[in-house]
Each structure stands twice: as structure tokens, then as C-alpha cells.
Amino acid sequence: MENEKEVKTDRVFQYIYESIKSGEYESGQTLTESEIVNKLQVSRTPVREALRRLEKYGLVESKPHRGVKVISMTKQRIEDLYQVREVLEGLGARLIAQKRDESAVKKLNGILTEAEKAVEKNDIHSLSTINSSFHMEIAQASENLYLINILNTLQSHISLVMVTSLSNKDRPPENLKEHRMIVDAMESWDPELAEAVIKSHVRKSYHLALKKMDITK
Incomplete structure (x- = not known):
């Protein structure tokens, strides 16, 4: 029972x-x-x-x-979330580049193909789900158990913000372009570059989320 x-x-x-x-x-x-x-x-x-x-x-x-x-995503919660996200995803991208993980890059490119279709249809709901898959694939490919578990826990919090930020009509194609830059950086097998590019993406997403929610500094 x-x-x-x-x-x-x-x-x-x-x-x-x-x-x-x-x-x-x-x-x-x-x-x-x-x-x-x-x-x-x-x-x-x-x-x-x-x-x-x-x-x-x-x-x-x-x-x-x-x-x-x-939960309501306040300015402080978003700031705390993205600070942690930047560090963790930066580490994930670095580890993939260090390992020269071609299978991870192939999977990520496949996810980007799906994202491109969603952008063309302006399907924000599907794009949000695909974007979550993209970032979780980076975590999975890192093969770092603690990184995977922490990001998996944070993913629902991230999704609460992501749907809002993607609703800006110019953001979906920009977001897709940034994701392609992340994959290209990892495929260069330069750990420092891969980490820097994804951190830049997370910081930009953070500022856009604040702006969209009208809680800028």
C-alpha cells in the first residue's frame, strides 16, 4: 500500500x-x-x-x-541562478573541448537542426524545450556526475526564465546563432575558447531576461 x-x-x-x-x-x-x-x-x-x-x-x-x-522569478533569484549557470555550463563546454568529444558535437548539431525548424515556425514553446535539451546535452557530455545532477535540478528554474526571454521576436534567431558559436568553439577543441563563448551566451541571456521582465538594474 x-x-x-x-x-x-x-x-x-x-x-x-x-x-x-x-x-x-x-x-x-x-x-x-x-x-x-x-x-x-x-x-x-x-x-x-x-x-x-x-x-x-x-x-x-x-x-x-x-x-x-x-515561484516568482525575482531579480535576485535570476541573478543567483545565472551566476551558477555560467560557471557550470562553462565547465561543461571546457570538458567537451578537452576530450575532443566528436559524438557530443554531432548530437548538439542535431539539436540545432531541430531548433532551426522551431525558429522558422516561431514555435517558442518547442524552442524552449529544444534549448533545454541543448544545454543538458552539454552537461551530459561532460560526464561529470555532479555537474549533470546540479544542472538537471536547475533546469526547471532556467525554463521559467527562458520562455519569457525567448518571447522577444528578435531573440530566437540570435539565440540559435549563439548556440552555433558555442558548438563551433567546442569543436575547435580549445577549452578556454569554448568556456568563454558559452559564458558570454549565458551572460547575454541573463541581461535579456532581466530586460524582458522589466527588472533591469
């Missing part, structure tokens, strides 16, 4: 987590227990357990008499 409860909680957790990551649940949005119960056909208990787990991950926040909401 206990195992069945855990399975249901895991299922609810994964559903909400992926919904936040994909942008279906937006920053600041209230999560209603009854809606999730009806959608997933489960009782309130696994929903509450899943929400408590998500709160520990920092993805939702619960306030008395105000319910549970997806």
Missing part, C-alpha cells in the same frame, strides 16, 4: 515538474489541488506530498490562506 502511494506521489511530482519546465505552469501561477486531482485521477494525498517535495526543490512556495504558487 505504501509503495502504491509513493508511485502516485512520484507521478504527480513528475507531472508538475515537467509542466513547470515546459512553461505550461508559469512563474507566479497558483497551483490548484482539485485541478491536479481531476487531471491525474488521484487523491489529494499524493498531490500534497508532491507539492511539499517541489517546495524543497524551490520550485513552488506555499503561503497560509494563499495556496501554492510556482
